[in-house]
Amino acid sequence: MRILVIEDEDTIAGAIAARLRSEGFDVDIADDGPSGVEAAERLIPDLVVLDLMLPGFDGFEACRRIQRHRRVPVLMLTAKDTETDMLVGLGLGADDYMTKPFSQRELVARVQAILRRVRDASEPAPSAVVRIGDIELDRAARRVRRADAEVHLTPTEFDLLVCLVAANGAVLTRDQLLRDVWGYRDGSGARTVDSHVRAMRRKLGDDVIRTVHAVGYAIGDLS
Numbered sequence: 695m696r697i698l699v700i701e702d703e704d705t706i707a708g709a710i711a712a713r714l715r716s717e718g719f720d721v722d723i724a725d726d727g728p729s730g731v732e733a734a735e736r737l738i739p740d741l742v743v744l745d746l747m748l749p750g751f752d753g754f755e756a757c758r759r760i761q762r763h764r765r766v767p768v769l770m771l772t773a774k775d776t777e778t779d780m781l782v783g784l785g786l787g788a789d790d791y792m793t794k795p796f797s798q799r800e801l802v803a804r805v806q807a808i809l810r811r812v813r814d815a816s817e818p819a820p821s822a823v824v825r826i827g828d829i830e831l832d833r834a835a836r837r838v839r840r841a842d843a844e845v846h847l848t849p850t851e852f853d854l855l856v857c858l859v860a861a862n863g864a865v866l867t868r869d870q871l872l873r874d875v876w877g878y879r880d881g882s883g884a885r886t887v888d889s890h891v892r893a894m895r896r897k898l899g900d901d902v903i904r905t906v907h908a909v910g911y912a913i914g915d916l917s
């Protein structure tokens with residue numbers, strides 16, 4: 695598996711590359727937006743770790759260009775939680791976000807979780823179109839419609855919706871969702887769940903996901 699790290703801070707890029715190499719990945723580094731996009735086209739990586747603030751053009755633009763011809767999993771690095779919220783809201787198409795500073799152990803866990811999800815998604819899903827209220831969820835085609843209108847969810851948002859629907863109204867804690875959707879086992883990243891839930895409510899309607907105070911989330915009562 696080949697990973698491209700696009701990050702202009704040498705020490706961070708070097709530390710990420712060293713840790714990923716020790717986990718058995720082939721790693722390349724680019725240090726600005728244009729050379730990162732060029733490297734992504736040339737090297738065809740299996741995953742890109744992409745810093746938001748870059749010289750040339752930023753990670754936002756780099757993500758858009760990298761994904762123009764080919765869907766590449768992206769783990770975006772941001773400096774603030776508010777930046778992560780904004781990016782999730784914009785539906786940029788990154789698969790996950792990490793706010794600096796982070797541990798290398800957490801980075802590796804997230805990279806492996808993304809690669810696992812990509813692998814799972816490429817296997818044929820159990821058939822069945824699920825209907826809940828006026829929402830239609832096609833797991834094989836990974837498409838969602840609400841009131842007969844197509845709603846575009848990111849891969850992560852789609853998996854989160856599938857997970858909540860499968861729970862059939864039961865409340866899932868943020869830790870359960872992190873484990874089942876993102877594949878994390880250490881409970882880190884609760885804010886990630888909240889950011890994605892906010893984005894999904896904007897796209898599908900506020901009633902689609904119910905917040906259960908101090909516990910977690912459940913699918914809304916849509917019938």
Ligand code: CA
Pocket residue numbers: 701702703745746747748
């Ligand atoms: Ca930077």
